[in-house]
Amino acid sequence: MIFRESRLRGVYELEVERIEDERGFFARSFCRDEFTQHGLETRIAQSSISYSSRMGTLRGMHYQVEPRQECKLVRCTSGSIHDVVIDLRPGSPTYREHVGIRLTRENRRMIYVPAGFAHGFITLQDDTEVHYQISEFYSPEHSRGVRWNDPAFGIEWPERVVVISERDRNFPDFEGETG
Numbered sequence: 001m002i003f004r005e006s007r008l009r010g011v012y013e014l015e016v017e018r019i020e021d022e023r024g025f026f027a028r029s030f031c032r033d034e035f036t037q038h039g040l041e042t043r044i045a046q047s048s049i050s051y052s053s054r055m056g057t058l059r060g061m062h063y064q065v066e067p068r069q070e071c072k073l074v075r076c077t078s079g080s081i082h083d084v085v086i087d088l089r090p091g092s093p094t095y096r097e098h099v100g101i102r103l104t105r106e107n108r109r110m111i112y113v114p115a116g117f118a119h120g121f122i123t124l125q126d127d128t129e130v131h132y133q134i135s136e137f138y139s140p141e142h143s144r145g146v147r148w149n150d151p152a153f154g155i156e157w158p159e160r161v162v163v164i165s166e167r168d169r170n171f172p173d174f175e176g177e178t179g
Contacts (some may be wrong), residue, residue: 001028003038003146006099008087010114012038013101014073021034029110030073030133040112041071041135048132049077052123056162060120061086061171062144069115071135079128080104081121082158087148090176097175098153103130120168122159147171 001014016027032042050059061084064070074083086098094109097178102124103109113119121130149156 001034003034008042008085008094008097009092009100010112011085011087011099011117012040012112014110014112016108018161026103027108029075029108031129034142037084038099041114043135044133045070045137046134048134049129049134051127051129052079052163053127054163055123055126055128057123057128058120058148058157058161058164058168059122060084061118061148062120062168063088063116063118063144063146064136064139064142065144066142067138068136071115072113072119073110073133074103074106074113074119074121074130075108075110076103077129077131078105079123079125080106081123081128081130083111083121084112084119084155084157085113086118086153087116088118088146092116096152096174097120098155100155105106120148122157122161146174150174 004013018025035042039094081103083103084100087094
């Protein structure tokens with residue numbers, strides 16, 4: 001696997017290394033040893049998928065607070081997304097900054113989202129499915145979010161939002177919460 005750290009410390013774009021032959025290819029999408037070598041969380045408490053039937057579906061920006069902070073490894077298995085993470089770690093030199101990456105079925109890239117970051121995405125195609133490996137169990141009482149269009153973050157989404165949950169649409173203005 002190829003690990004590329006983004007400008008936000010701890011956020012990685014991962015690319016699989018293909019071993020190709022006449023059948024197609026084989027590639028690892030997770031390796032505990034390689035993650036450990038990069039100082040990344042290797043515990044997986046649950047795997048989840050989300051399916052969105054319509055282009056322009058926005059999910060996010062979600063995170064969990066202590067003691068249930070979570071790391072995520074996110075991959076688009078069908079369709080394509082613009083995936084965004086926001087640094088919510090107070091004291092971080094990139095606090096309140098974000099990065100976005102295009103994840104598609106074709107490029108098979110993944111993004112590693114460490115604890116202390118909000119995560120979300122918008123679908124760029126109909127019939128998009130996203131797979132998550134998550135280090136912590138979902139905990140409704142520790143679940144939080146920031147609004148996708150909060151000016152505190154200045155995210156420029158590449159697609160018009162067509163579908164969004166009431167919960168995601170109504171997160172409050174960011175006031176310096178901790179991740």
